[in-house]
């Protein structure tokens with residue numbers, strides 16, 4: 653029996669299958685059309701066919717909807733790309749409210765996303781953050797309507813607690829397919845707050861956002877002395893050296909080695925880094941390596 657934790661290359665997301673490195677468009681809105689095309693082509697060239705965006709991405713500069721518009725431009729110029737992509741977008745964040753998941757707003761937001769993305773359907777539509785003022789009944793009403801109308805294929809949640817996810821699921825007569833929490837070697841809450849457990853219980857594809865902690869878990873970073881980053885980077889550095897890869901690959905492998913973690917959504921703007929990211933799938937992590945990273949994050953040994 654090999655000592656390395658298994659890291660499969662693909663995972664299920666509802667009825668779809670996608671590469672376990674997903675590409676996220678949060679930082680993508682400022683790209684030129686050519687740059688945007690190069691990033692999406694780089695992702696697809698290495699099997700990263702799960703593309704994550706949101707109506708809010710681009711808010712401020714250049715503006716609400718700008719990341720979807722940019723991706724829509726790429727899809728319009730090359731219509732063949734749409735069928736190669738599992739397309740995820742999100743709704744419900746509206747600064748300065750900050751959230752609005754009333755049924756009418758979710759339905760309007762989906763229409764806006766479809767237009768900007770130059771497509772006729774969203775593969776997985778996520779509620780971006782829980783709106784504490786929207787009842788689960790009305791959120792479920794919107795998702796049911798959008799799914800019946802064929803505007804979305806499947807639905808899911810992001811940044812929901814397990815109790816919030818269960819409450820929404822209880823109002824739906826179809827299964828949610830995605831839970832998208834922040835999850836990285838320095839943000840390990842999903843391992844202990846019930847998120848990874850519920851994903852396995854309900855069969856949700858877990859999409860880890862900011863798996864490199866937004867750029868804090870990459871080669872060249874050291875972290876403030878005594879910080880969680882410094883401790884985790886030291887352990888990841890050893891794993892990276894043993895495997896002949898970068899710290900970013902070791903950090904992605906750590907996320908993907910967990911049995912509930914279906915996808916790691918990377919956000920680099922460099923096509924070379926996008927292509928290189930799949931080296932994470934070949935990292936050999938032992939059980940001891942995995943727990944050593946978690947112990948570094950906790951700042952103490954496992955009990």
Ligand SMILES: NC(=O)c1ccc[n+]([C@@H]2O[C@H](COP(=O)([O-])OP(=O)(O)OC[C@H]3O[C@@H](n4cnc5c(N)ncnc54)[C@H](OP(=O)(O)O)[C@@H]3O)[C@@H](O)[C@H]2O)c1
Pocket residue numbers: 675676677678679704705780810811832860861862863864865866867868870871898900917918919920921922925
């Ligand atoms: N659901 C939510 O609420 C939520 C929230 C946040 C994000 N997300 C999703 O998660 C995606 C990823 O988030 P993220 O962008 O924070 O992810 P990330 O991959 O953890 O961080 C990306 C950042 O790391 C830097 N980086 C990556 N590799 C590097 C390397 N080898 N050396 C130096 N810098 C490196 C990138 O800079 P370069 O561009 O210079 O490489 C970029 O600034 C987003 O696009 C979005 O789709 C979802």
